[in-house]
Amino acid sequence: MMGPVLAACLLIILSTAWISQANEALCKKDGGVCSCNNNKNSVDCSSKRLTAIPSNIPVETTELRLNFNSLSKLSPKAFHHLSKLTYLSLDSNQLQTLTPGVFDQLVNLNKLYLQYNDLKSLPQGIFDKLTKITYLDLQYNKLQSLPNGVFHNLPLLKELDLQTNQLRNVPHGAFDSLSSLNILYLTNNPWDCSCKDILYLRDWIDDNKDKVTGAQDAACGDQQSKAVLDITEKDAASDCVSPNTTTAIPTSTTTPASVIYDDIHEIKVPQENFQKFLGYQEPDHLPTQPQCLMSISGYLGLMMSLMLTSAAILYVFHFLKKA
Template sequence: MMGPVLAACLLIILSTAWISQANEALCKKDGGVCSCNNNKNSVDCSSKRLTAIPSNIPADTKKLDLNYNKLSSLSAKAFHNLKELTYLNLDTNQLQALPIGVFDQLVNLTDLRLNRNQLTSLPSGIFDKLTKLTDLRLSGNKLQSLPHGVFDKLTLLEKLYLYNNQLRKVPEGIFDSLSSLSTLRLNDNPWDCSCKDILYLRDWIDDNKDKVTGAQDAACGDQQSKAVLEITEKDAASDCVSPNTTTAIPIGTMTPASVIYDDIHEIKVPQENFQKFLGYQEPDHLPTQPQCLMSISGYLGLMMSLMLTSAAILYVFHFLKKA
């Protein structure tokens, strides 16, 4: 009877080791999905072709790089266990929308980068909890409107990048709370200088041109040679009806933006069998075909664990059958 007992113990030990290996795979310097610098509490998940946020990022992480991936959506709780974050980089992904509350737990965040995604709108209050934010970058998206008061809580904000979007106007008073602002990039937007709504932006730029750089680069969409700052009341004589600034505006089916490494073949991994090992989120947030970039050593380690576990199971069955 000692044989089956020993085999069962061996099976438990091997299973525990395998689970531990899977849970730690994310941040191994010798070949996990992401790379970690424990001394700086930094996690680098950039350029991994990720379609979902890894779920086992260390809770004490302060800097998280997720740029150059294939993220098209985020769970509302994607960052809720990362309350120590001060830097979050989501540049060059395929994000089409931000869920309400996705950043609410990041109360220590000072730098948020969302450049070069496919955002068409922002939810009201999306940045309200980020009261320590000093750098916010939203350039290279498809933003057609901004919600009223979206920047009201960002009194420490120093840099705001809104260039290369589809903005035609901004709500009156949207920049009035940004008392620490030193850089505001507004260029490469189709500003509608024929509507009275543009006069707030003109006046704000005029009042802040000595202390805010970049704002004066805003130019009218229909006549790029004329700056918003130069618009007169006669130029902006029309009462224009604009879309609701708090809701998304559909612009038709968009072709996902290409990102670096598109020519690299993806490694297909069965979703149900390897969800836990890959460290992705719950099944309803997983891609249909998640990919895992593991080192050869990590892969061989996993295979060895599987072989030993299978051998232990066969050993147990053998003794039970004899008994």
């Protein structure tokens, strides 16, 4: 009678291994696209030269690293199944815009890293659902303006980094709802101190000097380099104009690490053979060599597990029939 019992135990073990293999197809540490920790709550997809986000990231993920890739856009539903995320890094990519609603399901997000991208603007309401966020990094982008109310629903935000963009002013009341804010970075922006709208920023800095890092370094964009904090109503007597899209400021004196990649060429493979298996959300990108290796090894592993499971089932039926 021990034969069927042992066979049943073997069946359970193999079935569990098969399911685990299916769940870990994305997160194999030995050459897979991404790597996961043992608890499956942290996924690291950084520095993989990704041009699209894999769609089969485990739903239980709480930390997701996608930095140092080649992402230029995000699918509107890229993170809609990841409501448990508390940490998301998208820095050091090539993002030029953010799709409205892309972060709407991240209701538990605590930290969001968007620095070192090519963002020129932000959609209206892009951060409205991130009510638990405490850290937001937007430095080293190309932001020319901020939409009205962009930070109005972030009551727990403690640190906000806007330095090294192309901001000329901020909307009136932009920071008034940030009741928990401790640190704000504003330096290295071409603030338009001739515009009346700059008076809100001047008054806010004056009332919150302890929160603004380098308050005196938030300088006007003209040749005088006068601090925003020191301008007068006479200085800011002009009506505001649209942001000057031709005026750019240097973002760095050195090449950021985000653009340093080894010269490894992608292996071109027929798109239709791999697209569905990889689960990519944007069909116009071909998989890279690591993704192909992950697909093949994952497929073989699943097939082996399935064969072993089938053998175990037949083994159980054999003993039950003899019994």
